[in-house]
Amino acid sequence: MAEIPAGFFELETDRILDVFPTPTLIRLQGEKPAALFVSILLHGNEYSGLKAVQAILQKYQSHLPRSLAIFIGNVEAAAQNMRVLPGQTDFNRCWPGTEMEPNAETALMQQVIDLVTAEELFAAIDIHNNTGTNPHYACMTNVTRDNQHLAAMFNHIGLVFKRPKGVSTMAFDGICPAVTLESGKPGDASGIQHATEMIDALLHMDHFPQRDIAPHDLQLVQSLATLNIPDDVSFDFNLSAQADLTFEPGFERKNFTEIKPTDVFAITRVPRPLRVTNQDGEDVYDEVLRIENGKVYLNKTLMPAMITLDKYIVRQDCLCYLLVDYVQ
Ligand SMILES: [Zn+2]
Numbered sequence: 193m194a195e196i197p198a199g200f201f202e203l204e205t206d207r208i209l210d211v212f213p214t215p216t217l218i219r220l221q222g223e224k225p226a227a228l229f230v231s232i233l234l235h236g237n238e239y240s241g242l243k244a245v246q247a248i249l250q251k252y253q254s255h256l257p258r259s260l261a262i263f264i265g266n267v268e269a270a271a272q273n274m275r276v277l278p279g280q281t282d283f284n285r286c287w288p289g290t291e292m293e294p295n296a297e298t299a300l301m302q303q304v305i306d307l308v309t310a311e312e313l314f315a316a317i318d319i320h321n322n323t324g325t326n327p328h329y330a331c332m333t334n335v336t337r338d339n340q341h342l343a344a345m346f347n348h349i350g351l352v353f354k355r356p357k358g359v360s361t362m363a364f365d366g367i368c369p370a371v372t373l374e375s376g377k378p379g380d381a382s383g384i385q386h387a388t389e390m391i392d393a394l395l396h397m398d399h400f401p402q403r404d405i406a407p408h409d410l411q412l413v414q415s416l417a418t419l420n421i422p423d424d425v426s427f428d429f430n431l432s433a434q435a436d437l438t439f440e441p442g443f444e445r446k447n448f449t450e451i452k453p454t455d456v457f458a459i460t461r462v463p464r465p466l467r468v469t470n471q472d473g474e475d476v477y478d479e480v481l482r483i484e485n486g487k488v489y490l491n492k493t494l495m496p497a498m499i500t501l502d503k504y505i506v507r508q509d510c511l512c513y514l515l516v517d518y519v520q
Pocket residue numbers: 235238284320321
């Protein structure tokens with residue numbers, strides 16, 4: 193699609209199928225030819241990216257400072273306000289580089305990459321939301337100078353990750369600077385504004401700075417471990433609940449705060465209430481956690497991120513990540 197479709201500016205996700213019945217790539221010509229690629233709604237309920245793109249196109253309409261390619265991802269899930277529909281492929285796990293068996297979605301993302309990389313790209317950003325309360329931050333899968341500058345445009349905290357495979361940002365590594373923007377909870381006004389301002393800046397930039405980033409401009413962290421709750425372990429965010437594993441109700445406020453080895457992380461009545469894996473998918477349970485008298489502790493000071501209290505997402509994705517400072 194080479195123009196903004198009718199009804200786009202008023203579009204809300206519950207009616208998205210009226211305008212975008214299928215995942216859609218919109219390519220708009222601008223003054224500078226190297227295009228900015230923006231993917232939105234790869235997770236259907238994370239609609240801040242749609243609001244940001246609406247604001248940008250409203251502002252520039254037919255006089256874009258730079259060409260813009262917009263990919264509107266999981267419209268079916270978006271219409272239902274779901275991250276992904278039950279049984280459906282996660283649209284941010286099926287990009288080139290994925291470990292998934294080939295299917296309709298891996299073919300679709302390959303087609304998107306082939307189309308947008310046929311011409312020069314300036315940068316690629318993929319806009320997401322968190323379900324929990326988190327600061328805004330960018331994620332990168334390759335620590336290049338350009339990616340660090342790109343991340344620092346969003347916030348002073350950047351997350352480096354190598355897994356899961358098949359995310360959009362990773363598919364652009366080696367092609368153009370690329371980051372994922374985690375812009376707070378869906379619809380959060382400051383997250384939308386922040387993402388909009390970043391797109392606006394990228395539409396005007398001529399090139400990325402040719403110098404290394406100053407250390408105070410970007411703190412890079414990486415995930416040491418992913419915490420999952422096994423399907424046979426019941427859990428609740430209420431310490432008095434009858435469940436195998438319980439967390440305090442304000443658990444999500446621990447996002448991006450340090451948890452010391454003496455702080456109680458959770459309460460459990462089963463011997464191994466969590467699955468703990470590193471970036472390579474290996475079990476690192478005993479390295480990371482210990483249980484003493486029914487209390488779960490971390491073995492070293494770590495910072496959780498992307499904690500969600502949404503039980504469906506905990507089962508479908510994970511409970512949280514545990515971060516440490518990034519070392520090359
Ligand atoms: Zn997401």
